[in-house]
Amino acid sequence: MTMNGETEENLKDLFEKLLNSEQAVEDIEKGERILRESAAPEPDDELIADIKAEITASLLHKKENAFVYKAAAIAAGFIILAIISVKLFETKIVQPPKPASNLIMPKAVWESERLADDGADSAALVDEVKQIESDLLAMQFGENGSNGYETVTEMETELTEINSDFWKG
Amino acid sequence: MAKNDDLARIISGCKSGNAESFSELVDIYSSRLYGYFYRLTGNRESSDDLLSELFVKLVGKIRSFKGGSFEGWLFKIASNIFYDYLRDKQQQKKLFDAQKNLFEPEEVTYAKESDDERIDELQTQLGKLDTDTRELIMLRFYSQASFKEIAAMRSEPIGTTLSKLHRGLKKLQKLMEQK
Known part of the structure; x- marks a missing residue:
């Protein structure tokens, strides 16, 4: 692992511009070397499998929730439509003409x-x-x-x- | 490291709720994220929990990623999770100390978190740095984000980030030489 990776920056320029120190670049490089030489442990395969299973369960739960919300939204839409229709129908009923x-x-x-x-x-x-x-x-x-x-x-x-x-x- | 096109495809798949794409994301980033958590907590069990928490959170958060550096975005979430963990731990410690003073006046020796683990020298020396500096060093090392991105993540000027990192790595180097 490198510290800079694909977002490589010119440390020398950056440090000279901001900290005005060439020594800082050297210190940083030495520090990076120490980190590279002592690698951290890797996650267990079992942990990775558990995480993947957890993600799948979480996605499934999300899809179920999305379905319930969608069904509720559609039902609510129908109810609103029905209420509007009833209201419109009521206002359209013609009152019988009053006697002359x-x-x-x-x-x-x-x-x-x-x-x-x-x-x-x-x-x-x-x-x-x-x-x-x-x-x-x-x-x-x-x-x-x-x-x-x-x-x-x-x-x-x-x-x-x-x-x-x-x-x- | 996934190429940009591959990563864009994977992220797009994740946004559509594709389990296979999430699986690829886990394969790409689990090692680096685990290293980040492990170097900060010094404990495998906590690192396991934090890594799981991160990926499960990612399922809900992936749609909020609107482009830019994915690593920067991902490690920002990781950093927030770490600080939440730290806060919980501090609160637990306070509660524990209060309980201890109330009910157990005699000194009791408690097992350290990492007694059952092989603690490498770097981990020991990292423990001597303050949390903020340690987090900055690990963020830079494992996220591979640029200094500009890291400064933005930490909401501080780039000069501050650079000088903090410089001081931290210099101190770490000295500590490692003194061992």
């Missing part, structure tokens, strides 16, 4: 049980319905001198037409 009546009447009035309390317009509407109701009864019993049954049927047909026209807008 909502546009004509305020929501509170539409949903109220006590129409008469919901304002003047609603009270007038209730009165009108009552009036139609009593007119219908009168016609049904022929109080206004007409054929009650026919008149009621005609009225109903007319109301149905009005109703369908109303919803068509």
